[in-house]
Amino acid sequence: MTHSTNDRRNFLKGAASASVMTAASYENILGANDRVRVGCIGIGLIGKRHLLDFLSQPDCEVTGISELYEPRLTEGIETAAEKQKTKPEGFKDFRRMLDSKNIDAVVVSTPDHWHALMTILACAAGKDVYVEKPLTLFIDEGRWMIEAEKRYKRVVQVGTQQRSGKQYTECVDLIRNQHIGEMRSARLTSFRNISPGFTKPVGTQPMSETDWQMWLGPAPYTKFDANRCIYHFRWFWDYSGGQTTNLMAHNIDIVQWATGAKPKSVAAMGGRYSLTGLGETPDVIEAIIEFPGFLTTWSCREMSAGQPGAGSTSFFGTKGMLRIERSGMEVIPDMMIPAENLIPSFTAPRTVTQNPQPRTQAIKREGFEQVRDQFVPHVRNFLDSIKSRQPTVSNLQTSQQTNITTHLVNIAQKLKRTINWDAERETIIGDKEAARLMSKEYRAPWDKELKAALSKTS
Numbered sequence: 001m002t003h004s005t006n007d008r009r010n011f012l013k014g015a016a017s018a019s020v021m022t023a024a025s026y027e028n029i030l031g032a033n034d035r036v037r038v039g040c041i042g043i044g045l046i047g048k049r050h051l052l053d054f055l056s057q058p059d060c061e062v063t064g065i066s067e068l069y070e071p072r073l074t075e076g077i078e079t080a081a082e083k084q085k086t087k088p089e090g091f092k093d094f095r096r097m098l099d100s101k102n103i104d105a106v107v108v109s110t111p112d113h114w115h116a117l118m119t120i121l122a123c124a125a126g127k128d129v130y131v132e133k134p135l136t137l138f139i140d141e142g143r144w145m146i147e148a149e150k151r152y153k154r155v156v157q158v159g160t161q162q163r164s165g166k167q168y169t170e171c172v173d174l175i176r177n178q179h180i181g182e183m184r185s186a187r188l189t190s191f192r193n194i195s196p197g198f199t200k201p202v203g204t205q206p207m208s209e210t211d212w213q214m215w216l217g218p219a220p221y222t223k224f225d226a227n228r229c230i231y232h233f234r235w236f237w238d239y240s241g242g243q244t245t246n247l248m249a250h251n252i253d254i255v256q257w258a259t260g261a262k263p264k265s266v267a268a269m270g271g272r273y274s275l276t277g278l279g280e281t282p283d284v285i286e287a288i289i290e291f292p293g294f295l296t297t298w299s300c301r302e303m304s305a306g307q308p309g310a311g312s313t314s315f316f317g318t319k320g321m322l323r324i325e326r327s328g329m330e331v332i333p334d335m336m337i338p339a340e341n342l343i344p345s346f347t348a349p350r351t352v353t354q355n356p357q358p359r360t361q362a363i364k365r366e367g368f369e370q371v372r373d374q375f376v377p378h379v380r381n382f383l384d385s386i387k388s389r390q391p392t393v394s395n396l397q398t399s400q401q402t403n404i405t406t407h408l409v410n411i412a413q414k415l416k417r418t419i420n421w422d423a424e425r426e427t428i429i430g431d432k433e434a435a436r437l438m439s440k441e442y443r444a445p446w447d448k449e450l451k452a453a454l455s456k457t458s
């Protein structure tokens, strides 16, 4: 059955208190052989993939689907019904699904502006959460999520699936063990050519005003616009942080995972120089992030693809480089050449080093497949953590640290100045205007829903 949004509760008549059930009332300690009953929120580009991956697990039953776009709601319910013996219940209002006692955990695959609030409300309702990256729309949301996770004793997995990839865990070990020597520089890139930009909506059916209001949720009100909705939300600041929070979130997560480092200062420039299609966020970004003892650069281009395979994460150390992407990893050693032999010579033959030896061992790993080797193990890790109550591989604490770095890049780019970060106090140093960009107001009644969830005692 599909619940109509017409019966949405009025917040003042107890909407928040109904969705914010006591965690204890749903506290199910699941055993190793127990089934985890999952509710999926958002059956879009990635949400459908997650639905299939959860359905592939023998100890998982999808008991709820929440989706506002009608064709996808139907598709989600039918896909689950086909692959398991039972048909999940459909919901337009995800809060109704959070009220259900037939759900242990939810998967949040909505646009970014919903990630934090849905996670917080789900935690308050006693559900464990798998939430897609980027973690948040602004820095403060990450703190609220951590607060809710702790208060309601929930398990949260963030959708940075590389953390479940074997080549990524090997990469982290190699960096930590100084296989490439002292790592002093990392380069994160994402290049493609989508000129002149997107020109038409992805979802072709209009949404009712009620559904659109729910799609907007805490974001500022604007009239329904299909160009801002399905898939294309990621090019608008009200719903997303553009490609920096969308894509850099993955790459910088590996750097901060490997090093445990937190940013000190961030400089960034960018703009929408070329694309004329729909959207607001930059089509070219160049950022430099200073960490203690090393620099990281983030380069993103949407209007020129450049060399094939130019989208990756590379680490540079005193013994060589390590380059990694979803399909594989490679260590390319530097050669032992005395510094003197590298002095250029313009008037006499250069001193050539005979048979230079590599400074470290070359490594090549290939053949990894995103769904099989990263997405499915990430789902598995979440289900196992639900049962063990142990932290997930992509937990909120570490994800908030990488989330902060991406938002600092956007703040630096918007204000066109270097942002200095106090990692201990988690605040921007000496720049009130920049510090204001760490937070945003939620649109009513979601501001009250948030407050109720965070102020409630479990």
Ligand SMILES: NC(=O)c1ccc[n+]([C@@H]2O[C@H](COP(=O)([O-])OP(=O)(O)OC[C@H]3O[C@@H](n4cnc5c(N)ncnc54)[C@H](O)[C@@H]3O)[C@@H](O)[C@H]2O)c1
Pocket (backbone or CB within 6 Å): 041, 042, 043, 044, 045, 046, 047, 066, 067, 068, 069, 072, 092, 094, 109, 110, 111, 112, 114, 132, 133, 134, 159, 160, 161, 214, 215, 216, 217, 229, 230, 231, 232, 246
């Ligand atoms: N980890 C990855 O590799 C990866 C890949 C793609 C997308 N993502 C992330 O996943 C998220 C979704 O991206 P997408 O491309 O799938 O977007 P999408 O627009 O295709 O899908 C989002 C779906 O959420 C639904 N939705 C929105 N608000 C809702 C609400 N209040 N209740 C129920 N349903 C609601 C929409 O109707 C839509 O169908 C984004 O944050 C994106 O960054 C991650």
